[in-house]
Amino acid sequence: MREWLRVVFAGRPAWMNAIFLFCVYMAAIYVPWDLFLKPVERDEEVWFGILFHGTAAKLLALPHWFVYGAGAYGFLRMRPFLWPWAPLYVLQIAIGMVVWAWLYTDGWGPRLAGAVAAVAFGALAGALHRARPLFRGGPRNLRERYGRFALVTGASSGIGAAFARELAAQGLDLVLTARRAEPLEAVAESLRREYGVEVRTLVGDLAEPGEAEAVADAVRDLDLGVVVQNAGSGDAGAFATRDPDRLRELCLVHAATPAVLTRLLLPGMLARGRGSVLFTGSLAGAQPLPWHAVYSAAKGFQRLLGEALFVELRGTGVDVLVVEPGTTRTAFQQRAGELPHGGDPPEEVVRTALEALGRQPSVIPGWLRWLRTQVVVRLLPRSLAAFLAGARMRRLLPPERVGPLPTARAAPGPAPGGPDGAGPPA
Ligand SMILES: NC(=O)c1ccc[n+]([C@@H]2O[C@H](COP(=O)([O-])OP(=O)(O)OC[C@H]3O[C@@H](n4cnc5c(N)ncnc54)[C@H](OP(=O)(O)O)[C@@H]3O)[C@@H](O)[C@H]2O)c1
Structure with a gap:
């Protein structure tokens, strides 16, 4: 288990591992809960600092799910597609912090807090931008x-x-x-x-x-x-x-x-x-x-x-x-x-x-x-996966390679090998 965790978390600085874990949490727990269990009338979603409610919020949770799912996979494998999308997405949050504080709060205190959060997210976006060499795919040389x-x-x-x-x-x-x-x-x-x-x-x-x-x-x-x-x-x-x-x-x-x-x-x-x-x-x-x-x-x-x-x-x-x-x-x-x-x-x-x-x-x-x-492999019963794969395979073969078919069961007389006398298709 320890070795497995070492493999999963290797190759990324600690702050990036924290983002990776956050993406996993959002993709696997929070957004599915938000989408499927939270009542529509209580649902809220923020994009670019703008607050959406009800059905609009439900619909806008879908791109969030996609983003965090792609983030979880991208950080796990350190895929090149994360650059520039990851820093851009975090930059969007930074800008959203200012917009949100300006639109939905009163007084300088909360607006200042929004600006501080924006600086923090801006710094994170900058760090992700500079981390480009880490998203390099496989070993170069x-x-x-x-x-x-x-x-x-x-x-x-x-x-x-x-x-x-x-x-x-x-x-x-x-x-x-x-x-x-x-x-x-x-x-x-x-x-x-x-x-x-x-x-x-x-x-x-x-x-x-x-x-x-x-x-x-x-x-x-x-x-x-x-x-x-x-x-x-x-x-x-x-x-x-x-x-x-x-x-x-x-x-x-x-x-x-x-x-x-x-x-x-x-x-x-x-x-x-x-x-x-x-x-x-x-x-x-x-x-x-x-x-x-x-x-x-x-x-x-x-x-x-x-x-x-x-x-x-x-x-x-x-x-x-x-x-x-x-x-x-x-x-x-x-x-x-x-x-x-x-x-x-x-x-x-x-x-x-x-x-x-x-x-x-x-x-x-x-x-x-x-x-x-x-x-197919993780969700379907193995036997169903085999039947589906077999059905596709048969379509990819010339008829002479597909036979003999199980209609041989109808053949008269006991066949060797089968407990019911039918035996294997001959
Ligand atoms: N194409 C697909 O759809 C696909 C999908 C999944 C996996 N694969 C796997 O990919 C690998 C490469 O196949 P490919 O698609 O590139 O087909 P390919 O063009 O027919 O290449 C197969 C290579 O393996 C060599 N080879 C076959 N039997 C050999 C033997 N007994 N001893 C030494 N060399 C042998 C062949 O060379 P000689 O004939 O000159 O010996 C040829 O160089 C295979 O392991 C295959 O199972 C292919």
């Missing part, structure tokens, strides 16, 4: 902070290639891995040319025994600062029809190999007292995903692994992050057998991940996806 080299698995296309590009742009030398030599070398060559960084390539299949050890050996003597465990693929369709070897591959690439590779690379990072490990998880790991059952289970493994390591490694100088993209515009969909359905650009996933690195155990790119995931 990854090379300085973590080390000279970055290892990116699955860098021949998609999110991995986007990670490699961004890390090269930040001046890190790279070790890139994938199975297909040609696209991997093309990515490496373009990064050497554009950014002048050193790029080494390793061709190999991370589902093969001994591959994690081979990668670890290849980077053993490097000042390895950033490890992006990104390689992966999906195989959508009815579980009962999937190729067992392919299912084994998914388990190995998404779960066993990242765990073993992290284990092999960590001692070097711990000895150097710095480093970072990122896992490209997936929103599919946040809940069961029928028709992507093994992929979803393996991504769930990755998520729990990364979030556990984040806590274990606090204070060692090694940061861990699981980035959980939703649908992303890469070759993944086509390779997994899904119908094409667009998605976020991979660069967005990379930007979000690097901003969150060192600040939190996991991150979901896109606030709407984040919100949807919180509702």
Whole structure:
């Protein structure tokens, strides 16, 4: 608990932590009470120093709720959007103090008090204005902070290639891995040319025994600062029809190999007292995903692994992050057998991940996806979430991948395995 509080309150001066707590209180307790429980006739709301009553006050509590909610989240993650909005909002309160005292009080005493409060809030606005460097998102200089080299698995296309590009742009030398030599070398060559960084390539299949050890050996003597465990693929369709070897591959690439590779690379990072490990998880790991059952289970493994390591490694100088993209515009969909359905650009996933690195155990790119995931995962019964996810997944698949359907229940005669004689769908 103490360590958790330390993580939550780290990276901000005490006065800013006080603002953060105030925002949490307003967003979670005061404004909901004000909105939903306080009688309309007693409701009052102040904006720009002007007092509103009744229904107008109720309506104007909504933007207050939004402001304090955004403030609570923004201070928690020290998001760049807080600057200049936080100092401007506090400045609005400072001006409001003078206006309010002038409009609604008599005599110089209360007006002087309003002016004093305005000065105090003005000073707070100034302090927030000067604190701009704190709202910087993620670590700026990854090379300085973590080390000279970055290892990116699955860098021949998609999110991995986007990670490699961004890390090269930040001046890190790279070790890139994938199975297909040609696209991997093309990515490496373009990064050497554009950014002048050193790029080494390793061709190999991370589902093969001994591959994690081979990668670890290849980077053993490097000042390895950033490890992006990104390689992966999906195989959508009815579980009962999937190729067992392919299912084994998914388990190995998404779960066993990242765990073993992290284990092999960590001692070097711990000895150097710095480093970072990122896992490209997936929103599919946040809940069961029928028709992507093994992929979803393996991504769930990755998520729990990364979030556990984040806590274990606090204070060692090694940061861990699981980035959980939703649908992303890469070759993944086509390779997994899904119908094409667009998605976020991979660069967005990379930007979000690097901003969150060192600040939190996991991150979901896109606030709407984040919100949807919180509702589905935290508010709905797990079984309902699975049904909803399954219904959506079925729409994203060609019909031949969806079957066999549960209509097999109607088949005559006892089927093996099921207590009611129906057995699993065949
Ligand atoms: N696109 C999405 O909608 C989405 C959403 C959430 C999470 N993700 C995750 O994002 C990661 C990257 O996928 P992507 O979307 O960028 O798809 P992608 O363009 O197909 O990239 C996958 C990368 O992983 C490599 N890879 C796959 N299997 C491998 C293996 N057995 N051994 C070594 N390398 C392997 C691929 O290279 P080779 O084929 O050359 O080996 C490729 O470089 C995956 O972990 C995926 O699960 C994707």
